[in-house]
Amino acid sequence: MNNTSNNPTANSRRNFVKKTLISTAVLSIGGVLPGFSPRSYGRILGANEKVKVGVMGVNSRGLALSSNFALQPNCEVVTICDVDTRAAEKCIATVDGIQKSKPKNQPDFRKALDDKDMDALVIAAPDHWHAPAAILASKAGKHVYLEKPCSHNPHEGELLVAVAAKYKNVIQMGNQRRSWPNVKLAIEDIKNGAIGRPYFAKGWYTNNRATIGIGKSTPVPLWLNYDLWQGPAPRRAYKDNIIHYNWHWFWHWGTGEALNNGTHMLDLMRWGLDVEYPNKVTSLGGRYRYKDDWETPDTQVINLTFNNNTAMTWEGRSCNGRTVEGSDVGVTFYGETGSLQYGGGNAYKIFDLDNKLIKDVKNDLPIDPRNKMNPSQALDATHLQNFVAAIKTGAPLASGIVGGHQSTLLCQLGNIALRSGDTLTIDPTNGHILNNKNAMKFWQREYEKGWEPTL
Secondary structure, eight states, rough: OOOOOHHHHHHHHHHHHHHHHHHHHHHHHTTTTTTTOOOSSSSOOOOOOEEEEEEEOOHHHHHHHHHHHHSSSTEEEEEOOOOOOOHHHHHHHHHHHSSOOOOEOOHHHHTTTTOOOOOOEEOOHHHHHHHHHHHHHHHHTTTTESSSSSEEEEHHHHHHHHHHHHOOOOOOEEEEGGGGGHHHHHHHHHHTOOOOOOEEEEEEOOBBBBOOOOOOBOOOOOTHHHHEEETTTTTOOEEEEEEEETTOOTTTTHHHHHHHHHHHHHHHHHHTTTTSSEEEEEEEEOOOEEEEEEEOOEEEEEEEEEETEEEEEEESSSSOOOOBBBBEEEEEEEEEEEEEOOOOOOEEEEETTOOEEEEOOOOOOOOOOOOOOOOOHHHHHHHHHHHHHHHHHOOOOTTTTHHHHHHHHHHHHHHHHHHTSOOOOOOTTTTTOOOOOHHHSSSSSOOOOOOOOOO
């Protein structure tokens, strides 16, 4: 087991983690890493100038992101945008307490995009807003930190890729494990042959979510701008079991557990197997646990095969929290000489074909020398700092929009296979569905008139 101080592999791992965290620290104080050149995009930032961000959607994940960006010494949160006045006020107070400067309260993010001093927009609104908001921000000359999934449907994902190519801004998807030091080490181990040729990966997510019941039509609360919340989605009457979280389980606004949590693991599987687009996709599942308004599956299995003779499967169980391999979320890679097990944190294990543990990388968490970030925040800060480095120095993104779209598309194709009831044959060069009009009905959505995203 490689966990002693005299072990060269363990020392190499520690040095890798140390270098990663030192790089993060250098960037966090406005330094420039060797070998990078600044992008000529929009307002060029000086080495010590703070990246000024606005945050759209701050009820839950957006509150966490606002807090973490405010904790970064080379960032400043200048604007908070939310259609819920309560969420906005809470977030503004939280950010003010961290950075000692109060961000503006601008409920309509489109007006915030007019601020020429704002460098980037962080998008953590519901899924149906992700791509349309990112496209508007790109057109306004802003960089974008975009929560996963990057899009509500495949058409929007392709639009995002085209927009980034046209406007040449930085768009980072928030699948933050791409920047976690030990997760990067795990993928390096796979690519360096630690388990031989990897040919299969299994990912999972489990939870014990309660029923959402049958919604009642009620007046829109005074604290909510429901029209702006719906934005590009065709209008539907307000019900009391949609906002704030249950929209995930309605196809009209959400994308189900596959894109809510599956995106992270399918992205890691795609990374480890070194694949882009599949050649075949199947899925089974449904809403089994409760009889209520929940539309997306609470139980789902997605299977994908690829041209390099590899395959992956993802299992999602929203309403039965029985763990897999002792973890409620994770991935196992299977190879010719062993397997690598990742359990969702910043740790992993490698086993040989006899199930003997041959490497155990512990859950090392970054320590913030300023003692302001907790370990989890410091870990996620590696991804935020990668975003900042891309803006300031042209550093490669850990999760750029092309790869973000590819990983999101795997989940979307799984949902399309489920909803159409078909086995999907896919063009492995671009991810397009071949010869299936029934499935192509789900490739894009209808929009509220006047809200359609365009290049």
